[in-house]
Amino acid sequence: GQQLNQSPQSMFIQEGEDVSMNCTSSSIFNTWLWYKQDPGEGPVLLIALYKAGELTSNGRLTAQFGITRKDSFLNISASIPSDVGIYFCALNSGGSNYKLTFGKGTLLTVNP
Amino acid sequence: DGGITQSPKYLFRKEGQNVTLSCEQNLNHDAMYWYRQDPGQGLRLIYYSQIVNDFQKGDIAEGYSVSREKKESFPLTVTSAQKNPTAFYLCASSIGLAVPPGNEQFFGPGTRLTVL
Numbered sequence: 001g002q003q004l005n006q007s008p009q010s011m012f013i014q015e016g017e018d019v020s021m022n023c024t025s026s027s028i029f030n031t032w033l034w035y036k037q038d039p040g041e042g043p044v045l046l047i048a049l050y051k052a053g054e055l056t057s058n059g060r061l062t063a064q065f066g067i068t069r070k071d072s073f074l075n076i077s078a079s080i081p082s083d084v085g086i087y088f089c090a091l092n093s094g095g096s097n098y099k100l101t102f103g104k105g106t107l108l109t110v111n112p
Numbered sequence: 113d114g115g116i117t118q119s120p121k122y123l124f125r126k127e128g129q130n131v132t133l134s135c136e137q138n139l140n141h142d143a144m145y146w147y148r149q150d151p152g153q154g155l156r157l158i159y160y161s162q163i164v165n166d167f168q169k170g171d172i173a174e175g176y177s178v179s180r181e182k183k184e185s186f187p188l189t190v191t192s193a194q195k196n197p198t199a200f201y202l203c204a205s206s207i208g209l210a211v212p213p214g215n216e217q218f219f220g221p222g223t224r225l226t227v228l
Contacts, residue, residue, distance in 0.1 A: 004154075033216060042116075042202050042219030043155075088154065090217075099170075100217060102154035 003027075006089055006103030013079055014111050021106040022073040023089035031092040032065050032072040033100070038085045046087075047074070079110050115139065116220035118203050123225045125197075133188045133223045135203030142208040144186035145217060148172060149200040158201075161186055162208070190225065197227045 003026040013019055023032070031050055035043035047058050049065035049072060056063055062075045076083055086105040116137045125131045137144065143162055147155040157170030161180040175194025180186050186205075190197045201224075204217040 035219075040222070040224070042118075042204075042222045045216055045218065048216055099157065100155075104152065104154045 004089070004091060004101050004103050006106060008106060009104070010107040010109070012109045012111065015079060015081060017079050019076040019079055019083075019108060020073060021087055021108075022071060023091075023103050024071040025091060025101075026070070028069045029091040030069070032063070033090040033092070034061075034063050034072070034074045035088045035090060036085050037088065037105070043088060076108075079108075081110050081112050084108055084110050116203060116205055116218060118201075118220040118223050121221065121223060123223055125225070125227050127227055128192045130189055130191050131197075131225065133190065133201055133203075133225070135186045135188065135220060136184055137186075137203075137205045137220075138184060139205055139218065140183070141205035141218075142183070143206045144180070145204040145206075146170075146176070146178065146186070146188045147202040147204065149202060149222075155202060158188065197225060200224050 006023045033048050034046045036046050037043040046061055047056050047063040049056055052065055052069045053067050054065045060077045065072050086107050088105045089103040090100045092100050119134045145160040146158040148158055149155050156172050158172055158176050159167055159170050159178040161167040164180055164183050167178050167180050175191055177189045200222050202222045203220040206217045
C-alpha cells in the first residue's frame, strides 16, 4: 500500500528560529495539503499544492510540491509561540479518488 | 458564520453503550467525512458520504455506523461492537468528490470520546 513518511516526529525550537518539515511518499500524488492542529482542536488547512514544483507561501509559511510528485516540504520562518501544534501533510491522488492519506504529524514546540 | 460544528466537545460513556456524535455544516458541501485520531497517529477515515442518502466505509468502519439524511448533517454512532472507542473524533467536509482542486477538506473542532 501507499506509504507516507513525515519527519521529524517532533521539534523543539526557540522563538525566532526557522523550521522545516517534510513528507515523502512511495507513490505519486496530485495534491499535497498541509494542515496545522492546535491542541484539542480540529486541523486547519494551511497550504494546498496542486502542481509538481509549485512553491506557495502563506505569510511566514512556505510549502513546495516536489518535482517528482513524491515529496513536499513546509517551512516556517521566524517562529512564534502560537506556531505550537501538530503539522500534518495529507495527500490526494486526484480524479475520482476522494481519499486523503495523512502523515503522522510533526509536533512543534516553540520556547519563548 | 460558515463552518462545521461538532457536539459535544467532550463525551463520556459506559462500556457497552452506543453513542452518537453530531456533525453539522453550513458550507453547502456535498461531501462529509468522519476520522478517528489516536495519540501520535495520523487521521484514519471511518466513513464518508458523497451525497445525501449515500455513504461508504473508510479504512476502519467496523463498530461504527452513520447516516446522511440531510446535506448539512452526518452523525456518527459508535456502537458497543467498537473494541477501543476512546479517541478524538473529527468530522470534515469538502465541496465534492472528484472536483480538483476541491478535494480540500475542512474540519470541525472534534469530539473527545472517553469510554469508562
